[in-house]
Every structure is written in structure tokens, then in C-alpha cells.
Amino acid sequence: MADQHVPHSSTPSLNVVATVKEAYKGAWSHFGDMTKLVWAPVAIYIAVNVIHASFVQTELVHVDQDDPMALLNAAWGWQTVLLLLASIFLWPMIAVAWHRFILLGETSSRTLYFRFGKREARFLLTTIFLSLLSVPGVLVIMVGSAGPMILFALPAGMVLIVVGLLYAARLSLLLPSVATDAQTDAKTVLDATRGQVLNIVLVHLLNLLGLIFIAIGLGILGEIMNLIVGAAGTAITSSLFTIFSQIISVAILSIMYRELVLARMPAPLTGEDVPED
Numbered sequence: 001m002a003d004q005h006v007p008h009s010s011t012p013s014l015n016v017v018a019t020v021k022e023a024y025k026g027a028w029s030h031f032g033d034m035t036k037l038v039w040a041p042v043a044i045y046i047a048v049n050v051i052h053a054s055f056v057q058t059e060l061v062h063v064d065q066d067d068p069m070a071l072l073n074a075a076w077g078w079q080t081v082l083l084l085l086a087s088i089f090l091w092p093m094i095a096v097a098w099h100r101f102i103l104l105g106e107t108s109s110r111t112l113y114f115r116f117g118k119r120e121a122r123f124l125l126t127t128i129f130l131s132l133l134s135v136p137g138v139l140v141i142m143v144g145s146a147g148p149m150i151l152f153a154l155p156a157g158m159v160l161i162v163v164g165l166l167y168a169a170r171l172s173l174l175l176p177s178v179a180t181d182a183q184t185d186a187k188t189v190l191d192a193t194r195g196q197v198l199n200i201v202l203v204h205l206l207n208l209l210g211l212i213f214i215a216i217g218l219g220i221l222g223e224i225m226n227l228i229v230g231a232a233g234t235a236i237t238s239s240l241f242t243i244f245s246q247i248i249s250v251a252i253l254s255i256m257y258r259e260l261v262l263a264r265m266p267a268p269l270t271g272e273d274v275p276e277d
Contacts, residue, residue, distance in 0.1 A: 013196070013199070014196050014199040014200065014203065014256060014259055014260060015259075016199055016202045016203050016206060017206070019203050019252060019255050019256060019259070020203060020206045020207050020210065020252065022251070022255055023207070023248050023251035023252045023255060024210065024248060024251075026102065026251055027244070027247055027248055027251060030101070033101060033107060034098065034101075034247065036107070036113075037097045037098065037101060037107065037113055038093070038094045038097055038098065038113070038243075038247075039113075040113060040114045041090040041093045041094050041114060042090075042094065042243050044086060044090060045086055045087070045090050045239055045242075045243065046235075046236055046239040046240070048079075048082055048083050048086045049083065049235040049236070049238065049239040050235045050236060050239075051079055051082070052079040052080060052082070052083045052235070053234065053235035054235075055079040056079075088124065089116055089120075089124075091124075091127075091246065092116065092120035092121070092123040092124045092127070093114065093115060093116055093120055094243070094246065094247070094250075095123060095175070095179065095246065095250050096119055096120050096123050096179040097113060097115075098247060098250045098251070098254075099175070099176050099179035099180060099250055099253070099254050100179055100180055102250075102251060102254040102255075103176060103179075103180050103254050103257070103258065104180055119178070119179065119181065122178050123175060123178050123179055126174055126175055126178050127175065130168045130171055130172055130174075130175075131168070133164035133165070133167050133168045133171075134160070134161045134164030134165050134168065135164070136160050136164065137156075137157045137158065137159070137160030137161030137162075137163075137164055138157065138161065139157075140153050140156055140157035140160055141153055141154060141157030141158070141161075144156070144157065166197060166201075169197070169200050169201060169204065170189065170190060170193040170196075170197065170200065171186060171189055171190070172253055173189045173192070173193065173253060173256055173257045173260065173261055174186065174189055175253055176253050176254050176257035176258075176261075177189070177257065177261070184261060188261065189261060191264075192260045192261045192264050193260055196260060200256065203252060203256065204252075207248060207249070207252055210248075211241075211245050211248070214241065214244070214245075215241055218237050218238075218240070218241045219237075221237055222234045222236075222237035222238060225237060
């Protein structure tokens with residue numbers, strides 16, 4: 001007999017505080033699983049950051065501190081390119097693994113989990129697409145500010161930027177779908193997030209508030225480590241904060257995807273619900 005489904009009976013509503021709380025609690029309670037899953041890409045990311053910080057610190061010693069262009073040139077080099085490339089390719093590895101753990105309970109039996117395949121590539125392309133949604137507003141401001149249309153270009157550009165960011169926040173729920181190989185399209189996500197925009201924004205703002213407090217604590221720790229081991233100490237603490245903030249963001253997206261998208265999908269009929277022939 002073919003599978004039979006019934007539509008979900010109620011429209012889910014996102015609980016802002018519970019979503020953020022679950023994300024932070026999950027990162028803490030599953031720290032061991034998280035470490036096992038992503039330790040390799042995290043270690044590489046930290047190593048590249050340490051190399052970059054040490055290089056910049058060495059170069060800045062020989063540069064006029066009052067010359068901004070000289071400081072910029074000193075900070076840019078092959079190490080910076082390496083850091084950017086590492087960030088671009090390591091982030092999908094970490095995010096996809098964590099999405100799949102949260103939504104599918106998937107773990108790896110391998111000691112070394114280091115994978116960048118088609119799934120991670122699709123995740124990266126989706127991330128790039130989302131980051132481009134506010135670009136039209138930026139272009140309107142840049143082009144219009146150089147001419148007589150500046151009074152129109154500035155407000156119009158700002159509106160386009162805000163609209164782009166709001167759509168990006170809603171469509172970001174495509175990322176968990178891509179990570180778990182679900183067949184969820186943009187229309188499904190937009191339908192699921194309709195009427196939930198304010199809650200989604202509040203979730204991100206509450207998360208940002210929590211990350212600010214953590215950043216303050218890690219900043220103090222970084223300064224102490226900087227006095228002990230130099231720039232490498234600051235690079236390590238900043239890298240750990242970046243990874244932690246991304247892990248929390250992944251958890252939040254997974255939870256919102258579960259509560260808003262998966263909850264709307266048809267539920268399978270039980271034996272009692274299947275009509276008799």
C-alpha cells in the first residue's frame with residue numbers, strides 16, 4: 001500500500017526564547033559529539049588564523065603606524081588569501097555536519113571527519129546566494145550617490161537592503177534543507193515563514209545579545225593570552241568565538257527549520273487513520 005499522509009492540523013508558531021535556549025543548551029550538552037564531528041576543520045581553521053596573525057604582527061613591526069595604506073598592505077598577503085579560502089571551504093564542512101547531527105542524529109564513526117562533496121558545495125552556493133540578496137540595494141546607493149538622484153537613491157537603496165536582509169533571514173532555512181538532502185524549495189520556505197518574520201528577527205537579535213556577552217569574556221581572555229603567547233593567543237580565542245557563533249547559528253537555523261518547515265509537512269497516517277477499503 002502506498003504511504004498516505006494527512007496535512008498538519010495547526011500552523012506552528014516560533015517560540016523565540018525557547019529556540020535560542022535550545023541552541024545554546026544543545027551546544028553545551030552535545031559538546032563531545034560536536035568536537036568529534038568537526039575537530040579536524042576547526043583545528044585547520046585555528047592553525048590558519050594563528051599563521052595569519054603571526055604574519056601580520058611580524059609585518060606591522062616594519063611599517064609606519066601612521067600610514068593607513070602601509071598598514072593595509074602589510075596585513076594583506078598570501079596568508080590572508082589562505083585564511084579566506086580556508087573559511088570558504090571549511091565553513092560548509094562544519095555547518096553541514098552539525099545540521100545533520102541536529103536534524104538527523106547523524107554521527108561519524110571515523111576519527112577524522114573531513115569532507116567537502118556535492119552536498120557541501122550546494123550549501124556553499126546557497127550561502128553565497130543568500131548573501132547577494134541585499135546587493136541590489138547597495139548598488140542603488142553606490143550608483144545614485146554619485147549623481148543628482150542621491151535623495152531618491154539613499155532611501156530606495158536602504159529599503160532594498162532591508163527587504164533583501166529579511167528575505168535572506170527567511171530563506172536561510174534552505175540551508176538545513178540542503179544539508180539534509182531534503183527536497184524543500186524556496187516557495188515552501190517562504191510559505192512556512194510567512195507571518196513569522198518578526199519572530200525570526202527576534203531570534204537572531206537575542207542570539208546576537210548572547211554572543212556579545214560571550215565575546216566580551218573571550219576578549220578579556222584573549223588579551224591575557226596575548227600577553228603570554230603574543231598574537232597567536234588572540235587568534236586562537238577569536239577563532240574559537242567565530243566557530244562557536246557559527247555552531248550556535250547552525251543550531252538556530254536547524255531548530256527554526258524543524259519548527260516552521262518540517263512541522264508543516266504532511267504527517268504519515270497511523271493504522272487507525274487509514275480508511276478501510
